[in-house]
Amino acid sequence: MSTLQEIQFSDAIMSRIHEYIARYPEGKQKSAILPILHLVQDEYGWMSEPVMNKVAEILSIKPIEVYEVVTFYTMYNLKPVGKYKLEFCGTSCCMLRGAENIMDYTLNKLGIKEGETTADGLFTVTRVECLGACGYAPMMQVGEDYIEHLTTESIDEFIESRRNTVK
Ligand code: FES
Known part of the structure; x- marks a missing residue:
């Protein structure tokens, strides 16, 4: 058809x-x-x-x-995604600087698995290859923004601030 x-x-x-x-x-x-x-x-x-x-x-x-x-290309979405698509770099420099732990922390905090979207439609979490910001590892891309030197605290702040935008 x-x-x-x-x-x-x-x-x-x-x-x-x-x-x-x-x-x-x-x-x-x-x-x-x-x-x-x-x-x-x-x-x-x-x-x-x-x-x-x-x-x-x-x-x-x-x-x-x-x-x-x-x-x-990972920038194209093969299924609907949340308003904020968190693309964690999973390549060497970021992994050596704790990207896996930060990503796990984020997934646990949001209650989703890699590739999934939160029930409120706000957040999708994915893993991508090197985003060319290795000197600022660990980092993620969200839309057109790079968020660098990630920590659990900066993830908390990011999620809270984005949730506040829809309240
Ligand atoms: S390894 Fe993460 S930005 Fe290059």
């Missing part, structure tokens, strides 16, 4: 998509896939199959080519 009819991107999104595609030579429209995926993820929150299929249709490529990109 085709799912291509299930999603219609807004005129505003289509306009941005065409801007991205126009940056590349004719026939090389696939090169615009990363910013297009960011754009539609901002709109829909995650990469559902109908969304990915629609991107494939627009770029005149096979859906599998979109799935390959989406499943390769």
